Amino acid sequence: MNQYVNEVTEQAAYSSLNEECGIFGVWGRDDAANLTYYGLHALQHRGQEGAGIVANNQGHLWQERGIGLVAEVFGDPRRLEALKGQAAIGHLRYATAGAHGIENIQPLMANFHDMQLALAHNGNLTNAQTLRNQLEEDGAIFQSSSDSEIILHLIRRSQAETFDEKIKDALNQLRGGFAFLLLTPHALYAMLDPHGFRPFVIGQMPDNGSYVVTSETAALHVVGAKYVRDVQPGELIRIDKDGMNITHYTDKTTLNVDVMEYVYFARPDSDIHGINVHQARKRMGVALAKEQPVPGADIVVGVPNSSLSAASGYAEGAGLPNEMGLVKNQYIARTFIEATQDKRERAVRMKLSAVEAVVRDKNVVLVDDSLVRGTTCRYIVRMLKEAGAKSVHVRIASPIFKYPAFYGIDVQTRAELMGNNHTLAEMTELIEADSLEFLSNEALVASIGLQMPDGETGLTTAYFSGHYPSPIYDYSPEMAEAKASGEVTFDEEPTSLYVPQNPAEDQRVEGAN
Structure with a gap:
């Protein structure tokens, strides 16, 4: 008995589970970075390892990030003052595995010859190792061990004609749970996985109608934004000078909110899908x-x-x-x-x-x-x-x-x-x-009460039932055996599979959480 307790204590921190990440974005406010700072404070429960903000100042993206709580990272007021512009995205990090250095603190920045991109991610890609292997074989060089960086490479390598189509092309190659905020010189994008595992909401500021996109409604309340809608599974939302444009990158969607958001992760004053x-x-x-x-x-x-x-x-x-x-x-x-x-x-x-x-x-x-x-x-x-x-x-x-x-x-x-x-x-x-x-x-x-028109629950209870809505591509031999025995099941069968033979490889790509 004592041996088991000691072993798991060595592996884990003392909270029952470690929090999800939190993301927050603003478009159309002169004080965008300041609003993002306060929004991240409201989401601090979702990640305490690091924080960062990227602001869009007249088409140029500027980043400030660091290890620690929001108040620690931006303890020097000059860091926040440096983030000028009418758009910004922010991120709070808790990592699932792997390195914990500054290179993995988000938002991640990419500086291409013709544009800049900044990405904030909440979730975990279940085919990250497969995609990373393929990208590295094609010559990609990664600057972090975060699975979030993968989508930046996929967007850049896409052969689609428009930037929005490149994003859709990249999203359709991902599996697992993800809520993304992508900031470009000209727009703010919000993207949710086809199962809607993570909560993701849009609000508007009452004074000028500017948009706020974030992980929880509690963060909307803190900055004074009015709730508009939940981001739905499979949606790609673009917010720019012309307003909000909603499209879908896939029509194969179901709602499977992570039940632990209701049980543990989310703030009690947040609403998730009503x-x-x-x-x-x-x-x-x-x-x-x-x-x-x-x-x-x-x-x-x-x-x-x-x-x-x-x-x-x-x-x-x-x-x-x-x-x-x-x-x-x-x-x-x-x-x-x-x-x-x-x-x-x-x-x-x-x-x-x-x-x-x-x-x-x-x-x-x-x-x-x-x-x-x-x-x-x-x-x-x-x-x-x-x-x-x-x-x-x-x-x-x-x-x-x-x-x-x-x-x-x-x-x-x-x-x-x-x-x-x-x-x-x-x-x-x-x-x-x-x-x-x-x-x-x-x-x-029944207590959550999220009932869908088709009779489905709108939830994923995989932790308790062993039934996973999205296929797990890059899992351990342990889970491969559980799947083979029928103990765990997937709604979809993986089309490819990478099972690490070396346990050290499990640490190469970590979830953004």
Whole structure:
């Protein structure tokens, strides 16, 4: 048991999952870079490794980027002041794998002899290694290990006649999850994958009608933009001096929003395809209370911050007090993988502390949004018991996480998933809880309530079901075996496949996330 906990702790940071990236773009405002700066602040939860902004100043693109939080990267006001112009795009990064240097901080810039391009990407390309190999064989030279750079090469090499057609040609070669912002000297482009895995919305500023495109509606609210519409699967949207033009680069589309956006990633004040995230999480909690009650429980405690909505719902559904039994230090932006067990536990305690007066002598229902590797949950359970809780019953507001995530989350192998390696009884023992139960997949989907006209759910629950809407081209031998056995399935069959024989090759191309 201890060996498993130590191994997965060495592999992962202490959040259940590491966040998606955040992207933000503006067209038609004199203060475009400043708006982008504030928009990125609103999306900081989606990535803390690095940040960057590219501005379009009369047809010339200028970039500022760095490692750290938005406030750290742009701590020197001169960096933001240098970004003049009426258009800008910004990016917050969390990488799925590979190098973490400045060369991978986005937006990525390309300086061609006849034009400049800047690209910001949220997601992960599942055929990145295949495409990169082909491009390198044709003479392409990559400046980063990010899969995002691939589309810049594909656009430039396209033989299509117009620039918009070149973009469409490139997009049709990509597989996986992607929301792109592309800034040129003459336009801002927004592009979403054919399955719509990532949230992507368009808004307008009320004073002059300028456009804002971003990952979440919460960022629209922060800058005062009015929501206009969600970017739909397979759309290529061009915003320029003539306004907004919407086209499609493919007609083979379905809506499969990544369910973890509702469960964990997105801000509670964001709406995704008309569904408010807080309300969806609260419904998950109510459903969890009905499916997995705890007889004799005294209080409900949510794990800050993403689980507080579900905890509120659970308390309401169970008729129990919803107490603040855990407090999060809001000024600890990131936790680090420490070298010793003692330092690892101390790092968790810097982020969270138990309120002894609340939990002492209580039978606690601990509500969390997900259980992936399990290390954080064990520390929290132990913390509550050390604070005097009589018992701690863990209830998870999502199903058992059994399968890797390939569309933009940092879970790439089944080996790191507790739910894939252990029975429910073993997981309960590993996290040192008195009991452990999960929300059913059916209740999760019903709680979100994103129903499509054709009867489909509009969601992807691949992490729980093993069913992937988009084919996984460049996966590990482990996943190839799972596919061969029928344990995992795809809506489409890959037309080509690259399975790395050398594990080191898995780190060559990383998702933008």
